[in-house]
Amino acid sequence: MRLWESLIEERSAGRIQVEVFYQGELGGQQELFDQLVRGNIHMMITWPQTSYDERVGVNYIPYLVLGWDDAIAAFSPDGWVQELMAPIYEDIGLKYIGPFPEGFGGIATQNRYATNYDDAQGIKVRSQPVFPLPQTVNAMGFQAVPIDWAEVYTSLQTGVVDGDSSNVIYWDFEYFGDVLDYFVQSSHNFSSYSLLMSDRTWDDMDEADREIVLSAARQVIDKQFAEARAEDERWIKAAQDGGMEYVVPSDAEQLAWVERVRAEVWPLIEESLGREIMDVVRANAAVPGKAGAAGG
Missing domain, CATH: 3.40.190.170 (Bacterial extracellular solute-binding protein, family 7)
Known part of the structure; x- marks a missing residue:
């Protein structure tokens, strides 16, 4: 500014x-x-x-x-x-x-982490209360809990949630690094x-x-x-140096998340935003495996 x-x-x-x-x-x-x-x-x-x-x-x-x-x-x-x-x-x-x-958002958690739908079951993560971010996190297998930013730290401390989602690593390390152990570079949102x-x-x-x-x-x-x-990338290194484990899903895991989220969430978005917009999105969105590695 x-x-x-x-x-x-x-x-x-x-x-x-x-x-x-x-x-x-x-x-x-x-x-x-x-x-x-x-x-x-x-x-x-x-x-x-x-x-x-x-x-x-x-x-x-x-x-x-x-x-x-x-x-x-x-x-x-x-x-x-x-x-x-x-x-x-x-x-x-x-x-x-x-x-x-x-940059690209991820899933930051304490105690355990997940890089696929099955392992994400039972992990509650905070989501910004903005459609379709909670729906996206749910489709990835996590349990989304919409919480305003000001309440995230207390929610992590008290066990209301096990982690935070959809932020770049800077926010999760700088503000919650003392209570979060892992950052999974899911890159589900830019x-x-x-x-x-x-x-x-x-x-x-x-x-x-x-x-x-x-x-x-x-x-x-x-x-x-x-x-x-x-x-x-600087904050990824800072988080690693500070004791947070940085996890990148395998290509197969990333592809599975992309396909599941697009299949489940994009139709919901079309209902909300209209077919005209989603036709443009589908016509232009990159095909997995042809746009380079997704991630920070």
């Missing part, structure tokens, strides 16, 4: 001023998304909320991409995911500027925030100012794509 701010101010010669607010300074995530739609907040980097349009859930489709090369191509400015998502945001009054990738602007703000800007905002954003996005993979 600070880089985006500085680039905008630099390229406008200080004429456009950006004020950055962090975390909960202005309110909760849903509240801030509401204010963005209303135009009271001008720009935001966020996990998009599905409260206005369930089709925003495209961002959370499991096994949408199968590896870094696939993700970079799909989420590029002329990539198929970008082209699919922009009109959805436009319908709710937002300009989709682009993705801000973190964790990506969205850079968004209120249409009201966008419409009030002339073409020159729009280009300043977009060009600055593209530089931030390109930098993040270039660094996110290395950053994820």
Whole structure:
């Protein structure tokens, strides 16, 4: 956010001023998304909320991409995911500027871990309460327990859940490394925030100012794509050095999860998001084994 701010101010010669607010300074995530739609907040980097349009859930489709090369191509400015998502945001009054990738999520657990459906039975893992992430974790064989982020640590300590799911390893090691023992690189979701602007703000800007905002954003996005993979690998090593065991499923195990999740969860997504969207997804999503190794 600070880089985006500085680039905008630099390229406008200080004429456009950006004020950055962090975390909960202005309110909760849903509240801030509401204010963005209303135009009271001008720009935001966020996990998009599905409260206005369930089709925003495209961002959370499991096994949408199968590896870094696939993700970079799909989420590029002329990539198929970008082209699919922009009109959805436009319908709710937002300009989709682009993705801000973190990496591939996994399953972090204590005491035992699983790399296949059968071994996952009986393991309760926290899931973000956003469709279709709980359904995805269930399809993998785990028992999904939707819990807000603020309650995860206590839930792990008290045994409400045995682990966390769908986050990149940074979050599970940095915040819960003292209570979690394993991180399985299932890569069932590509964790990506969205850079968004209120249409009201966008419409009030002339073409020159729009280009300043977009060009600055593209530089931030390109930098993040270039660094996110290395950053994820750095945290994998940090977690290993800190005593967390990093587990990569075999190719056969990974393929079994991809096939099971796509078979069970994608039809549910089609019911929610519509056949038109899922036809695009099925036409463009990589075939397992042809997109490089899935993972961080």
